[in-house]
Amino acid sequence: MRVVHPAQAKGKKIVIVIGGGFGGLNTALALAEKSDVFVILIDQRNHHLFQPLLYQVATAGLNPGDIALPIRAEFSDISNVEVHLGTVERIDLKERVVYGSDIEIEFDFLVLACGAQHSYFGHPEWEPYAPGLKTLEQATEIRRRILTAFEEAENELDSEKQNSLLNFVVVGGGATGVELAGAIADIARTVIVDDFKRIDPERARVILIEAGSRLLAAFDPELSDRTREDLEELGVEVRLNSRVEKIDETGVRVGTDFIPSRSVFWGAGVAARRLDFSGANVELDRSGRIVVGRDLALPGFANVFCIGDQAAVPWKDGMIVPGLAPAAIQEGKHVASQILAVISNRKRRDFSYLDKGMMATIGKNRAVMQAGGIKMSGFIAWQAWLFVHIFYLIGFRNRVSVMSQWVWNYLFSKRGARLITERDWRLVKSQAAMASTPSPGGGRAPSS
Amino acid sequence: MRVVHPAQAKGKKIVIVIGGGFGGLNTALALAEKSDVFVILIDQRNHHLFQPLLYQVATAGLNPGDIALPIRAEFSDISNVEVHLGTVERIDLKERVVYGSDIEIEFDFLVLACGAQHSYFGHPEWEPYAPGLKTLEQATEIRRRILTAFEEAENELDSEKQNSLLNFVVVGGGATGVELAGAIADIARTVIVDDFKRIDPERARVILIEAGSRLLAAFDPELSDRTREDLEELGVEVRLNSRVEKIDETGVRVGTDFIPSRSVFWGAGVAARRLDFSGANVELDRSGRIVVGRDLALPGFANVFCIGDQAAVPWKDGMIVPGLAPAAIQEGKHVASQILAVISNRKRRDFSYLDKGMMATIGKNRAVMQAGGIKMSGFIAWQAWLFVHIFYLIGFRNRVSVMSQWVWNYLFSKRGARLITERDWRLVKSQAAMASTPSPGGGRAPSS
Numbered sequence: 001m002r003v004v005h006p007a008q009a010k011g012k013k014i015v016i017v018i019g020g021g022f023g024g025l026n027t028a029l030a031l032a033e034k035s036d037v038f039v040i041l042i043d044q045r046n047h048h049l050f051q052p053l054l055y056q057v058a059t060a061g062l063n064p065g066d067i068a069l070p071i072r073a074e075f076s077d078i079s080n081v082e083v084h085l086g087t088v089e090r091i092d093l094k095e096r097v098v099y100g101s102d103i104e105i106e107f108d109f110l111v112l113a114c115g116a117q118h119s120y121f122g123h124p125e126w127e128p129y130a131p132g133l134k135t136l137e138q139a140t141e142i143r144r145r146i147l148t149a150f151e152e153a154e155n156e157l158d159s160e161k162q163n164s165l166l167n168f169v170v171v172g173g174g175a176t177g178v179e180l181a182g183a184i185a186d187i188a189r190t191v192i193v194d195d196f197k198r199i200d201p202e203r204a205r206v207i208l209i210e211a212g213s214r215l216l217a218a219f220d221p222e223l224s225d226r227t228r229e230d231l232e233e234l235g236v237e238v239r240l241n242s243r244v245e246k247i248d249e250t251g252v253r254v255g256t257d258f259i260p261s262r263s264v265f266w267g268a269g270v271a272a273r274r275l276d277f278s279g280a281n282v283e284l285d286r287s288g289r290i291v292v293g294r295d296l297a298l299p300g301f302a303n304v305f306c307i308g309d310q311a312a313v314p315w316k317d318g319m320i321v322p323g324l325a326p327a328a329i330q331e332g333k334h335v336a337s338q339i340l341a342v343i344s345n346r347k348r349r350d351f352s353y354l355d356k357g358m359m360a361t362i363g364k365n366r367a368v369m370q371a372g373g374i375k376m377s378g379f380i381a382w383q384a385w386l387f388v389h390i391f392y393l394i395g396f397r398n399r400v401s402v403m404s405q406w407v408w409n410y411l412f413s414k415r416g417a418r419l420i421t422e423r424d425w426r427l428v429k430s431q432a433a434m435a436s437t438p439s440p441g442g443g444r445a446p447s448s
Numbered sequence: 449m450r451v452v453h454p455a456q457a458k459g460k461k462i463v464i465v466i467g468g469g470f471g472g473l474n475t476a477l478a479l480a481e482k483s484d485v486f487v488i489l490i491d492q493r494n495h496h497l498f499q500p501l502l503y504q505v506a507t508a509g510l511n512p513g514d515i516a517l518p519i520r521a522e523f524s525d526i527s528n529v530e531v532h533l534g535t536v537e538r539i540d541l542k543e544r545v546v547y548g549s550d551i552e553i554e555f556d557f558l559v560l561a562c563g564a565q566h567s568y569f570g571h572p573e574w575e576p577y578a579p580g581l582k583t584l585e586q587a588t589e590i591r592r593r594i595l596t597a598f599e600e601a602e603n604e605l606d607s608e609k610q611n612s613l614l615n616f617v618v619v620g621g622g623a624t625g626v627e628l629a630g631a632i633a634d635i636a637r638t639v640i641v642d643d644f645k646r647i648d649p650e651r652a653r654v655i656l657i658e659a660g661s662r663l664l665a666a667f668d669p670e671l672s673d674r675t676r677e678d679l680e681e682l683g684v685e686v687r688l689n690s691r692v693e694k695i696d697e698t699g700v701r702v703g704t705d706f707i708p709s710r711s712v713f714w715g716a717g718v719a720a721r722r723l724d725f726s727g728a729n730v731e732l733d734r735s736g737r738i739v740v741g742r743d744l745a746l747p748g749f750a751n752v753f754c755i756g757d758q759a760a761v762p763w764k765d766g767m768i769v770p771g772l773a774p775a776a777i778q779e780g781k782h783v784a785s786q787i788l789a790v791i792s793n794r795k796r797r798d799f800s801y802l803d804k805g806m807m808a809t810i811g812k813n814r815a816v817m818q819a820g821g822i823k824m825s826g827f828i829a830w831q832a833w834l835f836v837h838i839f840y841l842i843g844f845r846n847r848v849s850v851m852s853q854w855v856w857n858y859l860f861s862k863r864g865a866r867l868i869t870e871r872d873w874r875l876v877k878s879q880a881a882m883a884s885t886p887s888p889g890g891g892r893a894p895s896s
Binding site: 102 | 494511513518520521524525530531532533550595599644645646
């Protein structure tokens with residue numbers, strides 16, 4: 001059906017924002033209660049995700065609910081923003097219509113903020129054996145695999161099989177890979193160490209594989225080296241200049257070397273989301289990002305903007321703006337101001353990125369960061385990282401519980417969210433159902 | 449393989465406890481560091497669940513991590529208790545061997561604490577359309593269905609379809625059904641009410657169906673009536689003496705009446721877990737509970753005990769001990785003391801149940817409770833309920849965050865854990881994968 005929105009009748013300009021990440025959320029918030037516009041925010045998920053802490057969910061440090069926020073809750077008191085849970089199938093830029101699975105909306109302005117996802121470099125068949133870390137489901141799946149590996153190792157009597165169960169391989173030496181590898185090593189060495197009585201978690205090997213010549217390529221080389229040293233001190237084996245040739249259920253082949261592992265995680269390539277523009281000429285860069293002008297608009301479509309990880313935004317020295325939360329937030333606010341400028345016939349301004357720097361944690365109490373000329377590492381950098389992230393979490397209603405968990409974890413090296421939940425609720429029930437049949441072999445230990 | 453446990457060599461008695469619920473957990477804790485015994489606690493899940501608050505997870509009040517505790521964490525400092533994550537396939541009571549999926553252990557004492565599950569009265573085909581509430585996965589599935597129903601109703605233009613999306617049916621007027629129905633009505637009226645702009649959540653109907661003549665049959669009739677009145681005040685339609693004839697994807701048939709609904713939840717019959725006893729003569733009652741003697745041992749097997757929801761424990765006036773957490777805890781401690789008595793040739797004692805009463809919440813700030821002769825209802829009962837449950841939660845490491853969320857929810861009527869997560873992480877990814885192919889129709893709104 002074609003949704004002719006009531007707000008249109010009221011002569012308001014319809015702004016459609018696709019994506020409830022940092023970019024889209026902040027665009028909509030910056031347009032809140034602006035009398036000239038009515039905003040429709042579309043996302044296929046009902047929650048905004050604080051992605052910088054997603055690896056903490058994957059390593060049982062935080063609950064999914066601690067880093068996710070219902071998008072609706074952000075706008076419940078805002079009269080001119082409507083949240084739509086659904087998928088977008090096609091966009092007609094000329095006719096100015098967004099076609100969704102169950103909607104069809106005309107827009108005056110469109111903001112694309114669809115983000116990015118992991119790319120398997122043309123090997124989608126690797127994905128089942130090496131989940132990425134972009135969604136809550138992937139995070140809990142990684143958590144399930146890590147914890148299950150230790151449980152199975154505890155039961156395993158064959159020492160070779162036990163070793164392969166205790167091999168954890170992280171592919172990709174970017175921030176995601178570094179933080180995930182550090183956190184896994186941290187769990188194995190400090191958190192789980194007491195829980196198992198037959199295996200020595202110290203035997204757990206964490207291997208970080210990077211195709212390039214250094215970790216955190218976006219950072220200063222000096223910090224790349226420091227990161228490698230810190231990870232190695234945590235017991236992580238860092239393999240640079242190593243290319244993954246194959247991943248299957250038995251393990252990973254790196255060059256000529258084979259690493260037996262049941263726990264491989266993907267933090268490598270990133271590709272922007274792609275949308276169907278009904279054949280319109282939209283320029284994409286090598287990573288599938290939409291090339292936009294300095295005003296963040298699509299060339300030829302002045303009323304269509306693209307921001308965040310989905311956009312290739314020109315910066316300095318031919319570089320593009322890095323795919324970081326602060327950048328997406330700044331871009332979202334800029335686009336909102338541009339839309340209001342156009343409506344009131346004011347002049348468009350170019351977007352200028354205020355570089356707030358980059359940071360990455362290494363294990364429990366170390367980090368590296370650089371902002372402008374400043375470089376920091378070690379404990380001080382970690383404290384800065386902690387401060388910045390808790391600062392961002394303000395606005396998240398559960399910051400109380402997040403912070404109390406941080407403190408708790410930090411003081412007692414605990415991992416509270418150490419839950420193995422099944423992928424499918426029916427799986428659990430079906431075991432129960434079997435248990436309820438008294439026939440031989442049907443018995444099961446209980447779910448507590 | 450046959451595990452001959454090192455502890456056996458040391459001449460310790462092997463105690464196998466099956467089930468990490470209230471009964472099994474407390475049996476093992478009561479045997480902690482007792483020099484004569486070595487305990488192997490087997491569960492198919494890695495976490496102990498605080499089931500009395502499971503309905504809070506189903507209604508987005510709490511995170512799964514808030515009411516679940518890694519079983520291993522409880523015993524990490526205890527030298528004579530080993531936790532085994534696995535399933536039990538068969539038990540040979542005469543040979544005293546437990547056969548698991550990957551183990552085979554001889555025991556000197558066996559404690560069965562496998563709990564119960566929902567029974568569909570011979571209609572397992574109803575389960576996919578009416579999940580029960582016994583596991584975390586079921587709770588998050590119910591949460592997913594409730595929140596998705598509101599989202600779909602918001603998008604639905606056909607008012608008849610919209611109505612059926614806003615019909616929530618709870619089957620079973622016991623504590624689970626009453627608490628779930630009250631909480632759903634509470635969400636619809638207070639929590640979600642602001643979040644949706646096209647539908648009026650007040651239109652949400654919550655229907656509680658009970659086959660018997662009153663709610664909470666285990667309680668005093670006076671409290672049953674009070675419960676019905678309180679629920680009806682919350683807007684719940686209570687249907688007594690109503691039998692469910694059929695449940696499918698379109699709704700529920702109750703007698704001759706059909707209720708269109710996509711959100712049916714099951715809180716009705718309970719059946720004890722069943723195990724395969726290799727043909728040994730183990731007496732079960734109508735609900736599949738194992739009939740035990742006053743010492744909680746199986747007739748004919750003095751070294752085998754059964755406790756908690758899996759056991760039919762004789763009480764007074766021909767009644768059996770009710771399936772409540774306090775009962776399971778008392779039984780667990782009693783069995784532990786009996787095992788130690790037998791080992792040191794002391795006399796066995798019968799179990800005597802100290803009735804701590806029963807309670808059930810109705811919506812956000814009402815409850816009913818009875819203990820001995822005392823009956824309470826309304827706000828005072830709710831405060832008592834809150835106190836008791838927070839008291840129990842002590843020992844759960846995350847009581848801080850639980851309590852802070854309680855306070856938060858109570859003050860602001862928020863539901864923080866309002867997340868719709870997909871059943872399968874691969875489902876989410878596969879949408880992303882499709883989105884990454886630029887072919888027409890492949891477009892998707894992002895996961896934020």
